[in-house]
Amino acid sequence: ETGVTQTPRHLVMGMTNKKSLKCEQHLGHNAMYWYKQSAKKPLELMFVYNFKEQTENNSVPSRFSPECPNSSHLFLHLHTLQPEDSALYLCASSLIGAGYGNIQYFGAGTRLSVL
Amino acid sequence: GIQVEQSPPDLILQEGANSTLRCNFSDSVNNLQWFHQNPWGQLINLFYIPSGTKQNGRLSATTVATERYSLLYISSSQTTDSGVYFCAVASGSRLTFGEGTQLTVNP
Numbered sequence: 001e002t003g004v005t006q007t008p009r010h011l012v013m014g015m016t017n018k019k020s021l022k023c024e025q026h027l028g029h030n031a032m033y034w035y036k037q038s039a040k041k042p043l044e045l046m047f048v049y050n051f052k053e054q055t056e057n058n059s060v061p062s063r064f065s066p067e068c069p070n071s072s073h074l075f076l077h078l079h080t081l082q083p084e085d086s087a088l089y090l091c092a093s094s095l096i097g098a099g100y101g102n103i104q105y106f107g108a109g110t111r112l113s114v115l
Numbered sequence: 116g117i118q119v120e121q122s123p124p125d126l127i128l129q130e131g132a133n134s135t136l137r138c139n140f141s142d143s144v145n146n147l148q149w150f151h152q153n154p155w156g157q158l159i160n161l162f163y164i165p166s167g168t169k170q171n172g173r174l175s176a177t178t179v180a181t182e183r184y185s186l187l188y189i190s191s192s193q194t195t196d197s198g199v200y201f202c203a204v205a206s207g208s209r210l211t212f213g214e215g216t217q218l219t220v221n222p
Contacts, residue, residue, distance in 0.1 A: 002159070033210075037156075042214045043201070043212040045210065045211075055208070088156050090156075094208075101146055101163060101165070103146070103163045104148065106160075108155070109156040109158075111156065
């Protein structure tokens with residue numbers, strides 16, 4: 001148990017569906033992240049939130065819409081996805097600030113299949 | 116951006132063997148983490164080691180920041196050590212991951 005919880009663990013959706021991924025951290029961290037991991041590839045950073053403010057969007061298509069209502073919760077809203085969006089989506093959190101080192105802790109991921 | 120290279124890409128061991136995984140990076144970093152990703156996708160933190168040496172049980176890691184590399188040592192490997200080992204580095208808040216080493220430990 002890393003202190004970062006993701007739901008659902010598995011998700012199958014059609015290209016016309018709308019769904020949301022949820023991430024919650026119980027570590028008192030102030031930064032949260034979404035990563036995408038496609039088969040046989042390293043993790044790719046999608047979004048960074050620092051104190052609820054989005055500080056990085058790594059050229060992610062608009063069919064992925066993040067939301068961070070507070071420092072403990074992060075959502076990824078999905079709509080009109082493509083089959084190539086099928087991947088493992090990982091959430092992470094860390095404590096950012098002088099001396100903290102930005103050590104990131106990861107959730108177990110949501111394995112998404114787009115049909 | 117920072118480039119991260121891991122070697123070897125694949126490693127097959129017999130249970131009980133020792134191994135060394137390497138991570139090279141292209142620029143100065145203030146964060147280097149080693150992770151183990153299990154077959155279910157969970158990334159487990161192994162070490163936060165921007166410099167120096169740390170040990171945790173059968174695992175140890177050394178980072179030589181001036182020469183821009185880090186090593187992960189696994190001793191007396193067990194089948195439960197199987198999975199992908201990632202090195203990730205950052206010079207700010209953005210972690211950049213290597214492509215990983217796929218480790219298989221056979222009984």
